[in-house]
Amino acid sequence: MYWTRKHVMVCTASHCNQKGAMDVVGRLRLEVIRKGLDAEILVNNCGTIDLCDCGPNMVVYPDNVIYNGVTVKDIPEIMEHLKGGPVVERLVLAADSEAELQRRGFYAEAVAFEGGQDPEATKALASSHALADTWVDEQLRRGFMARKPDAVTGEDRILVTKKARVRYTL
Numbered sequence: 001m002y003w004t005r006k007h008v009m010v011c012t013a014s015h016c017n018q019k020g021a022m023d024v025v026g027r028l029r030l031e032v033i034r035k036g037l038d039a040e041i042l043v044n045n046c047g048t049i050d051l052c053d054c055g056p057n058m059v060v061y062p063d064n065v066i067y068n069g070v071t072v073k074d075i076p077e078i079m080e081h082l083k084g085g086p087v088v089e090r091l092v093l094a095a096d097s098e099a100e101l102q103r104r105g106f107y108a109e110a111v112a113f114e115g116g117q118d119p120e121a122t123k124a125l126a127s128s129h130a131l132a133d134t135w136v137d138e139q140l141r142r143g144f145m146a147r148k149p150d151a152v153t154g155e156d157r158i159l160v161t162k163k164a165r166v167r168y169t170l
């Protein structure tokens with residue numbers, strides 16, 4: 001039923017899906033039904049909300065809250081929010097979230113390197129923004145950075161892609 005008190009949109013597009021979004025949306029729907037709240041809380045899956053590097057993501061309306069990196073384990077706390085409790089601050093993604101500022105800071109510096117950086121320099125830059133090597137690897141897998149051979153030396157360079165430029169408005 002659409003005329004609900006809260007509406008939750010869970011992204012199940014490819015990147016979020018690869019990280020378990022279908023399990024999240026399935027479990028959330030089940031919990032809403034189990035608690036008899038399905039007339040009050042509508043849970044839908046949706047396409048990308050363009051925050052693909054930090055999913056699974058969901059948006060809660062009318063609160064206009066975005067939760068990122070959601071797992072099935074987070075559902076009890078999210079249910080408390082949906083029932084009228086506090087927002088789950090540790091999962092909130094906002095333009096001024098600490099993690100968002102770290103990622104944006106990294107990309108703002110990385111994009112300035114014409115022709116990219118060597119992989120170790122990229123990881124060092126990430127580390128200076130408190131981002132782990134595994135984060136760099138994931139960004140590469142998700143297309144926010146790309147590995148290309150240098151035209152002259154043939155050595156690997158890491159470049160910021162258009163996808164990241166759009167995501168971080170660079």
Ligand code: FES
Binds near residue numbers: 015
């Ligand atoms: S795949 Fe979920 S935000 Fe893009």
